[in-house]
Amino acid sequence: MKAAQIQAPDEARIVEAPEPTPGPGEVLIEVAAAGICGTDLHIYHGEYEATYPIIPGHEFSGTVAAVGADVERYRPGDRVTADPNIPCNRCPACQRGEPNQCESLAAIGVTRDGAFAQYVVAPEGSVFPIGDMSFAAAALVEPLACVMWGIKRVQIQPGDSALIFGAGPMGCLLLQAVRCAGAAHVVVTDVAPWRLARAAELGATTTVLAGDGQAKQIKALAPAGYDVVVDATGIPEVLEQTFDFARPRGKIWVFGVCPRDARATFVPYDVFRKDLSIIGSFAVSRTFHESIALIQGGAVRVEPLISHRLPLDRFVEALELAERDPKRMKVQIDVAAS
Ligand SMILES: [Zn+2]
Ligand SMILES: [Zn+2]
Incomplete structure (x- = not known):
C-alpha cells in the first residue's frame, strides 16, 4: 500500500x-x-x-x-x-x-x-x-474530542463568559464547544482577521483583532473579567496574558501545546487572592461519543x-x-x- x-x-x-x-x-x-x-x-x-x-x-x-x-x-x-x-x-x-x-x-x-x-x-x-x-x-472528530475532554475538566456553567486566544481550527472548535456547554458570551481574539471572520460565522459573540488596543478592547467587553479564559495558541507569552482577563474565581484553561521546555510566568499572589483555577486538558479521554453526536446533530460545524x-x-x-x-x-x- x-x-x-x-x-x-x-x-x-x-x-x-x-x-x-x-x-x-x-x-x-x-x-x-x-x-x-x-x-x-x-x-x-x-x-x-x-x-x-x-x-x-x-x-x-x-x-x-x-x-x-x-x-x-x-x-x-x-x-x-x-x-x-x-x-x-x-x-x-x-x-x-x-x-x-x-x-x-x-x-x-x-x-x-x-x-x-x-x-x-x-x-x-x-x-x-x-x-x-x-x-x-x-x-x-478527534480534535473535537480533545476539546470535549477539556470541556469536562473546566465545567463551563450556563451563562458563562469565555475568552479564547486563537481562532485556528482548535479555537473555532473550542468556541462552538463552550457555546454548546452553555457559555453565553464568547470573545475570540487572533492576529488574522480572516480567521476571526470564520470564528464570527461559527458563533463567537465578539471578535478582537490582536495588536494595539487588544487588551483594552477585551477588558471593555467584560470589565469584571471572564469566567473562563482559554489559550489555544500554545505561545507562552499569550498564556501569561490570560491571567489579566480572568474574573475572581475564574478559570484559566491551558489547551494550546507550548514547547516542552518553555516556561511561562504568573503572579502567585493573584492566583491566591483571586481564587483562580489553572486547568490543563490533555488529548482525549473517552470523549469520542459526544463529539460524534455534536457533529451529527449540527451543534458543532x-x-x-x-x-x-x-x-x-x-x-x-x-x-x-x-x-x-x-x-x-x-x-x-x-x-x-x-
Ligand atoms: Zn491531533
Ligand atoms: Zn494504562
Whole structure:
C-alpha cells in the first residue's frame, strides 16, 4: 500500500509499505480522510515521543476493509473513525479510569503506524461508527474530542463568559464547544482577521483583532473579567496574558501545546487572592461519543474549518502548508483520492 512515512526527523517521503493485517480484536480500516495537526509537525521535526520510522496520522476516517478474529461489532463496509489513544487498561491511571494519563499510552500515528496510508489498523474498542457523516467531517472528530475532554475538566456553567486566544481550527472548535456547554458570551481574539471572520460565522459573540488596543478592547467587553479564559495558541507569552482577563474565581484553561521546555510566568499572589483555577486538558479521554453526536446533530460545524485537501502523494507539501501557509486552517489528506 501507499503510505507517507517519516523515516527520521525532517525526513518524510511516500513509500510502498506492506498492507497491515488485523490481529485478533483488531479492525483494518481503508482510510478516506486524515487531518494534519501540530502533533504531526512535532513528530516531523523530532520534537515528540514518536518511534521512527513512523507512518503518522491520528485524526482519520474510513471504511472497514477487514476484521480480525473475535471482532464482533464491525463488518467490512462500515463507515468509521477511531480514537487513536490506546491505553494499557492495567496501570494505576487506567485503573482509576483516567485513560489519557495511562503510564504506557500507545497511540495510532505516534507510537504505531497511523492513517497517512491507504490502510490503518485499530483495536475494535477504539473504533466508532460515523453513520452518514462525511469522511472529511469525521476526520475532525478527534480534535473535537480533545476539546470535549477539556470541556469536562473546566465545567463551563450556563451563562458563562469565555475568552479564547486563537481562532485556528482548535479555537473555532473550542468556541462552538463552550457555546454548546452553555457559555453565553464568547470573545475570540487572533492576529488574522480572516480567521476571526470564520470564528464570527461559527458563533463567537465578539471578535478582537490582536495588536494595539487588544487588551483594552477585551477588558471593555467584560470589565469584571471572564469566567473562563482559554489559550489555544500554545505561545507562552499569550498564556501569561490570560491571567489579566480572568474574573475572581475564574478559570484559566491551558489547551494550546507550548514547547516542552518553555516556561511561562504568573503572579502567585493573584492566583491566591483571586481564587483562580489553572486547568490543563490533555488529548482525549473517552470523549469520542459526544463529539460524534455534536457533529451529527449540527451543534458543532467542522467542515468550514478545512482549508486544504491534498492527495497522499503531496504529503510533504501538505506538511509545509500546515506549518506555514498564512491562510491555513485544517489541512487534510484526501487518501481516497490518492
Ligand atoms: Zn491531533
Ligand atoms: Zn494504562
